[in-house]
Ligand SMILES: NC(=O)C1=CN([C@@H]2O[C@H](COP(=O)(O)OP(=O)(O)OC[C@H]3O[C@@H](n4cnc5c(N)ncnc54)[C@H](OP(=O)(O)O)[C@@H]3O)[C@@H](O)[C@H]2O)[C@@H](O)CC1
């Protein structure tokens with residue numbers, strides 16, 4: 048699992064590291080990493096390094112210092128380097144001196160726009176982890192002139208470091224070079240960061256427990272249940288699916304089909320869409336209600352059940368079975384409007400809630416807002432449940448405070464029924480006995496992969512995502528180190 052640290056924790060770690068390091072050494076290490084990536088980008092986009100031009104956008108702090116030192120290193124490789132100083136009186140003294148010594152140029156306010164517009168590469172050293180709020184007007188006006196690829200130092204300026212939120216003008220980078228550890232912005236707003244390159248500055252020994260996690264493909268491969276020599280259909284976990292209604296039989300077909308594709312364990316269906324489910328998935332044992340269904344190790348409840356009396360009864364029955372439940376779609380709306388339904392649950396029984404933004408707002412009374420991680424963490428605590436907030440970056444919080452994030456791999460999952468497919472995956476993994484937080488995260492990962500594989504570059508339906516689940520699992524197993 049990869050760790051991600053908030054800027055507060057990065058700062059504390061940096062202070063501990065700085066205490067035992069020669070002044071300036073860390074910055075030069077960081078800047079060297081920036082220069083290597085800048086040279087690579089010039090080579091990729093402008094066909095050469097020597098003789099090409101880079102403009103540095105330099106802010107008031109050490110982020111600007113990194114850019115200035117990187118400019119000095121680039122001069123040694125024959126790059127024409129010019130710097131725009133946004134706060135000349137606060138520009139990093141040693142960095143500026145190094146750039147000037149190397150033959151780099153400092154631009155005047157008047158000449159900056161033209162240089163920025165015609166550069167082969169722009170290096171964004173406006174602001175780093177001390178950033179608060181969007182770009183200020185002077186910086187935003189300069190960024191408007193950029194036509195070249197952008198290399199961001201530590202993070203794209205104007206994007207909130209700890210939330211990835213963009214609430215005004217901000218840089219869009221093609222690549223971001225960060226130092227010591229990845230910060231939340233890198234996983235919460237990958238579109239603005241471009242490729243993220245991590246440069247080791249010796250910080251790892253000073254970092255404590257991560258604030259956020261991202262699953263590696265090896266984690267997903269290790270967690271995904273595979274049948275063993277002594278397994279039968281029951282030992283791998285039986286998934287129960289309570290979904291669908293006369294109006295929405297498709298939700299039942301998708302959620303239960305997804306559970307069928309996920310593992311070799313058995314799937315039981317309970318609800319009014321039993322005939323259509325049986326017709327689509329003959330391997331499913333389908334009954335009319337949860338009361339008639341046999342034993343299962345986890346229930347998926349909610350997709351298409353409706354939000355009225357009958358839906359509430361279905362959800363209460365699932366919650367009362369004493370096994371983990373993934374409550375999705377209509378189940379979330381029911382919980383939002385009639386929270387007493389949760390009384391049916393023994394508080395020790397795991398619950399996974401999988402809202403999209405609208406359902407999240409219904410559930411908690413307010414939309415996730417710019418601090419999505421904070422909002423999901425608070426909801427997990429409030430409902431004593433794992434909460435998976437869907438989105439371009441899916442966030443999964445456990446009531447114990449653990450949070451993981453999963454990138455969407457494109458917008459392929461923005462299609463009707465794709466949430467039903469996700470709930471079936473979560474349910475199957477809960478039935479297989481995974482830790483609920485991990486089950487939700489692993490399901491989100493494979494769901495995103497199935498979306499990408501099912502789409503293969505063109506729009507895909509939820510049924511197409513479902514059909515690609517085995518390929519997604521194969522991909523995970525093939526990619527694991
Ligand atoms: N510490 C270390 O060991 C290492 C640190 N390293 C590097 O240092 C960076 C952190 O440097 P830092 O702390 O000097 O602050 P930094 O982010 O450059 O901000 C400077 C000033 O900008 C301003 N400002 C704020 N918001 C703004 C906005 N939206 N738009 C425009 N301006 C804004 C605000 O000043 P104000 O104008 O408010 O007085 C703020 O104080 C870090 O990201 C990494 O690159 C590496 O060298 C590795 C070793």
Ligand SMILES: [K+]
Pocket residue numbers: 110171172173174175199200201202203204
């Ligand atoms: K920056």
